[in-house]
Amino acid sequence: MHPPASELLGWYDRHRRVMPWRGARDPYRIWLSEVMLQQTTVAAVEPRYRRFLDRFPDVEALAAAPWEAVAAEWAGLGYYARARNLHAAARAVVARGGFPGDEAGLRALPGIGAYTAAAVAAIAFNQPAVPVDGNVERVTARVFDVRDPLPGSRARLAVLARGFLDQALVRERPGDFAQALFDLGATLCTPRRPACALCPWNAHCAARAAGVQDSLPAKAPKAARAQRFGLHFLLRDREGRMLLRQRPPSGLLGGMAEIPGTPWRLETPWTLAEALPQAPVAAAWRLLPGTAQHGFTHMELLMRLAVAEASVAAPPGCFWLPAEEARATLPTAMRRLLALAEGGAGARDDAGANGPLLAEPASPVAPSGETTAPAARRGGRTRRTA
DNA sequence: AAAACGGGGCA
DNA sequence: TGCCCAGTTTT
DSSP: OOHHHHHHHHHHHOOOOOOTHHHHHHHHHHHHHHHHHSOOOOHHHHHHHHHHHSSSSHHHHHSSSSHHHHHHHHHOOOOTHHHHHHEEEEHHHHHSSSSSOOOHHHSSTTTOHHHHHHHHHHHHHHHHOOOOOHHHHHHHHHHTOOOBTTTHHHHHHHHHHGGGGHHHHHSSSSSHHHHHHHHHHTSSSHHHHHSSGGTGGGGHHHHHHHHHGGGOBBBOOOOOOOOEEEEEEEEEOOTTTTTEOOSSSSSSTTTOOOOOOOOEESOOOOOOHGGGGGGSSOOOOOSSSSSEEEEEEEHHHHHEEEEEEOOOOOOOEEEOHHHHHHHHHOOOOHHHHHHTTTSTTOOOTOOOOSSOOOOOOOSSSSOEEEEEEEOOOSOOOOOOOO
C-alpha cells in the first residue's frame, strides 16, 4: 500500500526548505538547478547557482557564450561533462525555439536523463512525473521495505515511486510532491539515524515496522580505487603567467585546462628524468618536494610538480594565462598541484591574491625514496614528504 | 550490466 | 576514512 500523499504534502507545506530555485516556474532555472544538483549537495550548489545565473541569466545568454566562459564558471564543481552538455543543450533549446514541455522531449536533450527529465517536467511544467534520485530511492526502499541491494533494485524502486501518481493529489501537485520527497529524504529519512519520530509517514513505513530502517537501502559492495601517478610541469614567465594546456573534449576533466604533464599511470611514480621528455618545453626543471593528492570517483591520483621559468612562445595545444585567471579556470585537482608551488602543506584554495608564486627550494632531482605509495590521506590535501 | 565521471562535507 | 549527494553517458 502506498502511504497517503496528503500527509507528506501537509508536512511539506509547513517545513519545506527555502532554496533559490524554488518558487519560480522558469524552466531554465529549474533545469540549471537540477543539473548542478546532480551528485552535488545543496550547500555546494547554492552560491554557484546564483553566480551562474548572474553571468548567464537565461538560456539565450548561455547558448551565446563561448565554451571557455562556461568552463571557467563551472570550474571546481566537478563532473565537467555536465557543463559541456548544459552548453550544448542550451544551444539546442534556442535552436528549437524553447524548452520541450514534456518528459520525453526533455529526455532527448544532452545531459538530461530519466531523473532530470522527470524533475523538470514535474516542477517546471506540472506534468505527472516522479523523479527518482537518491533521496527517493531511500524513502521508497524504507516505506516498502525493499531489501534487495542497489543498484539492482533501482528499477523496482522506480516503479514503486511512480505508483504515487495513482493518487489524484500527486497528479495535482507533482512538483511539490517530488520536492517533498527530496526534503523528507534530506532532513528526516536520512541515510543514517533517520528521524522516524518526526516523519509524517512513520505510521505507514514497512521498514520501521520491521525495525530495519537503519540498514536500508542495502548496497552492493563497491570496487576498490586504484592509485595513479603523474608528474606535471609548471612553467612561468617573467610576468608570472602560467603555461596551461587544454585537455581533450571528452574523458576525465574533458575540455578543462590543466598543467601540462605526463599521463596518469598505474603502479609507479615518475622520476623527473623519466618524465622530462614529456615536458612542454626544454628548461631547467626543478622537482618540488611534496605530492598533491586528489581522489576521483574511481581512482586516487598522486601528482608531483616540477617548475621552471622561461618566456617562450606557447607550444601547440598550450597557452599562457595570468596566474589569477589560471587559478580560477583550473579544476580542483590542478589547484592542488598549484598549492605545492605556493608553499606547500598549508596552502589553501582561497589563499588570497597571489603575485608571482613563491618558489620552493629545489629538491635534488634524484628519484626520491618515495617509490611506494604514500599513506592514504584525506582526499585532496597537499602533503609534504620528509 | 558495468565502468567512467569530481568534489566537498560529515559522522 | 568511508559514505553520500536532486545522475548521465559510454562501453
